[in-house]
Structure formats: structure tokens, C-alpha cells
Amino acid sequence: MxxxxxKPPRPGAEITEVQRTPGKGPVLVxxxxxxxxxxxxxxxxxxxxxxxxxxxxxxxILGHEAIGVVEKIEGKVEDLEVGDLVMPVxxxxxxxxxxxLVGRPDFCETGNFVEAGMIGMHGFMVEHFYDDPKYLVxxxxxxxxxxxxAQPLSDxxxxxxxxxxxxxxxxxxxxxxxxxxxxxxxxxxxGAIGTLITLLLKTYGFRVIVANRRDPTPRExxxxxxxxxxxxxxxNGYEELAKETGGVDLIFDTTxxxxxxxxxxxxxxxxxxxxxxxxxxAERAEFTSADLKQLIYKNAAVVGLINGQKPHFQQALVxxxxxxxxxxxxxxxxxxxxxxIDDRDAVLDVLKxxxxxxxxxxxxxx
Ligand code: BGC
Ligand code: ZN
Ligand code: ZN
Numbered sequence: 001m002x003x004x005x006x007k008p009p010r011p012g013a014e015i016t017e018v019q020r021t022p023g024k025g026p027v028l029v030x031x032x033x034x035x036x037x038x039x040x041x042x043x044x045x046x047x048x049x050x051x052x053x054x055x056x057x058x059x060x061i062l063g064h065e066a067i068g069v070v071e072k073i074e075g076k077v078e079d080l081e082v083g084d085l086v087m088p089v090x091x092x093x094x095x096x097x098x099x100x101l102v103g104r105p106d107f108c109e110t111g112n113f114v115e116a117g118m119i120g121m122h123g124f125m126v127e128h129f130y131d132d133p134k135y136l137v138x139x140x141x142x143x144x145x146x147x148x149x150a151q152p153l154s155d156x157x158x159x160x161x162x163x164x165x166x167x168x169x170x171x172x173x174x175x176x177x178x179x180x181x182x183x184x185x186x187x188x189x190x191g192a193i194g195t196l197i198t199l200l201l202k203t204y205g206f207r208v209i210v211a212n213r214r215d216p217t218p219r220e221x222x223x224x225x226x227x228x229x230x231x232x233x234x235x236n237g238y239e240e241l242a243k244e245t246g247g248v249d250l251i252f253d254t255t256x257x258x259x260x261x262x263x264x265x266x267x268x269x270x271x272x273x274x275x276x277x278x279x280x281x282a283e284r285a286e287f288t289s290a291d292l293k294q295l296i297y298k299n300a301a302v303v304g305l306i307n308g309q310k311p312h313f314q315q316a317l318v319x320x321x322x323x324x325x326x327x328x329x330x331x332x333x334x335x336x337x338x339x340x341i342d343d344r345d346a347v348l349d350v351l352k353x354x355x356x357x358x359x360x361x362x363x364x365x366x
Pocket of ligand 1: 037040115155
């Protein structure tokens with residue numbers, strides 16, 4: 001059976017035959033397509049320090065963004081039929097802590113969770129895999145073209161849920177019409193995550209400003225202006241933004257760069273929230289007690305955001321369906337490239353390098 005295999009911590013990936021069908025459970029899934037994200041590339045390029053093969057194995061099947069078709073079901077499984085399109089949830093619980101036991105390994109307390117295609121569990125870049133229906137999310141066929149985005153979007157659904165929960169600390173953070181329409185969010189970075197979080201925050205009613213150290217490309221203009229977001233060129237810092245907006249209520253960082261986050265921080269208004277989503281492994285920057293004091297005096301909340309679970313996958317699919325109806329031109333631009341699994345060189349190339357203007361690249365197995 002064909003699979004895309006890595007051997008962490010060594011860099012490199014190969015398309016090869018594996019002997020056993022990975023996974024366990026009564027549902028046999030045939031893969032239709034995979035998405036590629038920055039984490040896959042970090043694993044392939046040997047820079048994702050957490051990557052490891054399942055216990056006792058010397059290779060790891062890559063891939064945590066996947067859509068497949070149910071090919072066989074052993075016994076009876078409620079709500080799932082042969083022929084259904086499904087998406088597997090990528091993080092699986094430690095089996096011990098309470099949060100994992102109630103289906104929320106995104107809040108695992110032991111740290112002994114596994115993540116498909118990354119940490120101790122085979123991923124889904126493989127012709128077939130077995131799974132438990134508990135981890136499979138049904139995908140509506142009407143949005144099959146963009147549904148692969150539901151995995152990265154699940155992380156962001158969870159992020160917004162968490163940010164709003166955190167902001168319930170403020171007696172009132174909604175506006176005088178009960179919405180978030182008067183709240184301004186700045187999204188740092190305009191890549192795949194920056195794009196999806198912009199659409200999501202717009203859906204929640206925020207004013208959204210996307211920041212990057214340059215002017216937008218024509219495609220970025222179509223996407224961001226198409227959903228009613230604004231653009232801010234941050235090449236000269238964030239002072240201008242603070243002046244123009246009178247301060248922002250939410251900073252959502254997708255870059256993981258301390259210097260960038262620090263430079264935008266003075267623009268945060270009192271009672272605001274800083275959501276940290278992106279991370280990078282290389283940068284060294286200073287965080288001082290003056291920075292801490294600023295956080296305190298602003299009454300700021302800082303929240304680390306990682307991993308969405310099954311309820312977030314379900315919400316993500318609903319939002320993708322809504323976006324297809326609300327912003328069809330934008331939705332049609334989110335998948336920037338499809339490569340076929342038989343095109344070996346192209347597959348290995350997109351696994352290593354990000355292409356300019358990329359939002360989501362898919363590997364098609366059909
Ligand atoms: C995935 C998350 C996952 C994280 C771990 C991301 O690429 O989308 O679900 O928890 O990697 O680093
Ligand atoms: Zn990912
Ligand atoms: Zn746990």
C-alpha cells in the first residue's frame with residue numbers, strides 16, 4: 001500500500017510501500033486527498049522537534065489533513081455508511097486525564113496525547129487506514145472541494161471559542177447592539193492561517209485588519225477586501241495602526257515572532273486579548289519586565305492556542321458551507337494547487353517548499 005513516509009528526526013520524505021494498513025477500528029477509509037501545512041514541511045525538513053514514529057516502529061506515515069471515503073464497516077456503526085466522505089480528527093487522547101476522557105485532548109493534562117502524522121501515530125497520507133467512528137467527521141459532499149480546510153480551521157474555531165471564553169472575564173466585551181461589530185481585531189500574517197482566521201473573525205462580526213510588512217498582492221486584495229477586511233502595511237511598525245484605529249481589542253498572531261508581537265503590543269487597547277497561534281523555533285528576542293508591566297496595566301489576557309477537536313471540525317464544516325454561499329469568489333480561491341500522488345516529483349517538492357501566494361495545496365489520490 002502506497003504511503004508518504006518520514007523518519008524523524010531525520011529530514012526527508014519518500015513515497016513508498018508500507019506492509020500494514022495503519023490505524024485501528026471498524027471503519028476502513030480509502031484516502032481521497034490530503035492537505036499540506038507548515039507542520040508537515042517542518043517534519044519533512046527536520047525542524048519539528050516533537051516528531052516521532054509510533055512506538056516500536058522506525059517510520060512515520062505523514063499527514064494530518066485528510067478526506068477519505070468509507071469503504072467498509074465491520075458491524076454496525078450509527079450515522080456512518082459505506083460511501084460517506086469523512087475527515088479524521090488528528091489529535092488523540094492520552095487515555096488517562098479527564099479532558100482526554102471527555103473528548104478534549106486539546107486540553108490534555110499529561111502531554112501523552114498522540115497526533116496523526118506528527119507525534120507517535122501514523123498519519124493519513126496512505127491509501128487506506130482504519131479508524132474508530134468516534135474520530136471521524138462526516139463531510140457534506142456539497143463542500144467537498146474546500147472541505148480539507150476544515151482541519152486547519154478546526155484549530156481556529158477552537159481558538160475563537162477560547163478567546164471569547166477568556167474575554168468573558170470583562171464585565172462587558174460585546175457592543176451596545178450585543179455583537180462584536182465594534183471590536184477590532186488585527187491578524188498578523190496573511191498566509192493560510194491568517195486567511196482562515198480573518199474569514200472566521202469576520203463571520204463572528206469583528207472588524208478585521210490583516211497586517212504584513214508589505215502591500216497586499218492582487219489575490220490577497222481579492223480575498224481580504226472581498227470579505228470586508230482591511231490591510232495594514234506594517235513595514236514601519238504599528239504606531240500608525242494604533243493612531244488610525246484608536247487601539248485594537250484582539251491581536252491574533254500567526255507568525256510566532258516575538259519581535260513582531262512586541263511591536264504590535266502597544267496598539268492593544270485596555271482589556272484586550274493577545275492570541276498566540278503561530279510559533280517558530282529559531283528566533284531569539286528579549287521580553288522585559290517593562291513588557292510585563294504593559295500587559296498588567298492594560299488588563300491584557302494572553303492565551304496560547306492549539307488544536308481543535310471534533311466539535312470544532314463540525315463547526316468548521318458549517319462555516320465553510322456558509323462561506324461558499326456568502327463569499328463564493330473568495331471560497332473558490334482558497335485551494336491554490338492540487339498535485340496528483342502519481343506525480344512523485346511534484347508531491348515531494350510541495351512537501352518541502354511553500355510556494356508564493358499559497359493558501360492550501362492538496363495531494364489528490366484519485
Ligand atoms: C495542527 C494542529 C496540531 C498542531 C501541533 C497543526 O499543524 O493543525 O491540530 O495540534 O499542528 O503542532
Ligand atoms: Zn497542520
Ligand atoms: Zn490527556
